[in-house]
Amino acid sequence: MMKKVFLLALVATMIAACQQNPASSLPDKPQKIDYPVEVQEAVSNDFTLLKAGILKNQAENATLLTANGFTLVDNTYVKTRDSITIEAMMTLGNCYMTAHTKDFNKAKSIFSQWMKEIQQSASYTNLVRSSCHLCVGGEGNRRHVFNNPNDLLAALDTLSCSLENMSASFEGNDIFANQYSLIMFPDLGGVYLQIINQRAEQPSDTFTESDLQEADLHKHILICKVDYLTFRYEGFYALKVSGKQETGKEIPFVAEYEAPNDFGNIKLFYGSKNNLLLDGAIIWNGCGKLAFPEQFRAGLPTDAGIAYPGTERVAMITENGQYSPILNEREIKYIWESVSKQKEFQYYFTNSTKKLAIFLYTPSVGLMNPADADYLIFTEQ
16 A cells, blocks of 8 residues: 555656746856857958947047048048048947948949948848848839848949939848948948947946746746847846636737827736736837836846747737737747747746737837837736
8 A cells, every 4th residue: 555655656746747847947046147248350441440449439439540541631530542532430339431432333332342341240240130222213213122232232233323312221230239331322422331339338238147036937927028129138027917818829918009199108908907017108209118017137048948939829919909910030030039048938938828929119219219129028827
């Protein structure tokens, strides 16, 4: 009899061990969070010169420009190369260079040179978002979109002259919040290269160490925040809700949305207006902020994420709380890569039967500033 009881107890223990979610195992002490650090390249061309100045002050950049052949003329640094005047200005967080020429073929050559300098740089490998366009101008002003810079350059090379309003452009941003813009606009007489980092004076590390507690894993809704610009994880907030709905494949959102003619607002609730999930101001040509959740915590990063489940388990939601088709799965995969390496997300998602819901919160609209926006990811267990 005792042997039978012992065997039953052993089997029960083994079943419990198999059923235990591995994400619930937390370390005894907080873990240090290591963030990737950008390594500055040596200055070897125009692009790397601009990039070298993005985190430097005005005096340091003056020295850098002078050392690379630029002369200060009327508060602007200039140099002449192949009979083309190149103008540069570099301040902390904003560096740009303009090649002034009305010769179409020379402008094409400079655009191609600067594009290749970007492609050959370490910055290019760190891009998380990019776009390439060619507007051929003339009647109809046709605009073409390209998958990569090489296709853009090939199309540009077929043009022998400029048409009215013709332009070519490359834009992108990387995981370190650097935004790149390369534009050829013959009507304005030149080629323009700019690097902006709106967070140049801000600390790059959101958190220093993990803070996930066992109690955080036993609530109903997990809200993760991911930076729109860089896809960097910016923390979590967990809460319980009343009237939790166990059936269905979608989180039951209720929304209050006020369009931002000047000042607007978005509120999302669970099931009824008794369960607030999100409250954020939206300002036209300004910047609102989240009133709830007001603070996010670091959570616990892990070395490996869980496999991307596909769009059948992931969805976007609109400002009306409605589920909508995913238009850019590449961005969804970047979001997934960020959240799926967090232990809190792993626990909630593996214990969930409902779709993950992603909401893009843009507190500044009109000219939407990507540096202000965040993805809010809702997971119900």
